[in-house]
Amino acid sequence: MKIALLGYGTVGRGVDQIIRDRVGSVEVARILELPDRLTDPRMTSDYEQIVQDPDIDLVVECMGGVEPAHTFIMKALASGKHVVTSNKAVVAAHFAEFAEAALYNRVSLFIEASVGGGIPWIAGIEKARRIDEVTSFKGIMNGTTNYIVYQMLKDGAEFADVLAEAQQMGYAERDPSADIDGIDVMNKTIITASAAFDVACTHDLPVSGIRNLTKADLDLFAAKGRTVKLLGRGVQADGSYAVAVEPVALSSDSLEAHVPSNFNLVTLDGQTVGELKFYGQGAGSLPTGNAIVQDVLDCAAGRRPVYDFSRGLAYKPELLRADYVLRTTCAPVGAEEYAPGAWLVRDLTAVEARAALDAALAADPTSFMAALG
Ligand code: HSE
16 A cells, blocks of 8 residues: 655654554655655655545645644545544544545545554544443543653652653644643544544533643642542533543542553543553654554555544533632632642532633632542
């Protein structure tokens, strides 16, 4: 099978290396790159040369960002080429449109690498769903933020120093705000909910990140037997669903609390299978490249995933409720003290919690909030 790579950054290079070293049945025939970076005879900056090449069966999009990735994916599907992508931003924004275009043009869209790096998470969801409804999922889905919290705890390091290390190691997004403000996990949560619940998941979900997390916050929670992790979560019940992205202060005994470095741990619940956990490297050139090459091989073997979002689940934020701890200078009305300078606010939906955090940030821009998991 001849394929084309769109983008030759961290992920594109990983795909090229894995195919060159380990997969004789696939050839990277063309690579789309910027005009000033054409360093390989396979490279072109003219996308038309790729979409109009009848020898190319499949396009791997690993450029990142919404445009021009969206336009390129739609053109590839319309030209009868299968598409494999690691780009969570574009899939989260256009999943239903891509799925419909793939069906119409009798080709397939493969999205394994867009969530959880090298972990076969989307495949796990699809396999579980052959028998069960997935009733809920939760997960550490961002390698950068897990790495930051892990290193802060291990070395007593400061947030900014560890973030710079994560960027050097190729885990972090070009703009690290997407990692530390929860946008990357938001995209992965939208994709996961769409695949797990058959729903064109809302973009209007509550999202908060760990930008304001301090070493003192980690110490405060450690004294209560808890560790903070940034989680994406989703639940469905009785024709409705809810999703949220927020820091959660988990029991230090939980498996999630022990996830090291840039690893991810994602969990689904199914009716007969019960709880299933998937653990692995959620970011980086070779793990993400591995997930892409697995999709390419599945496509070559004739696997044709179909996504159908016609089920019409209603979005109901009340399905996700928790007690929250808010560390801020002004005590919220009616809140109990959790620890000096931190307040316990009971039984909020994730949407109400995000509103409470916004109110606290207006008075104290350093405020931090976590759900009690
Ligand atoms: N920035 C992302 C992460 C890359 O840290 O998990 C993989 O999606």
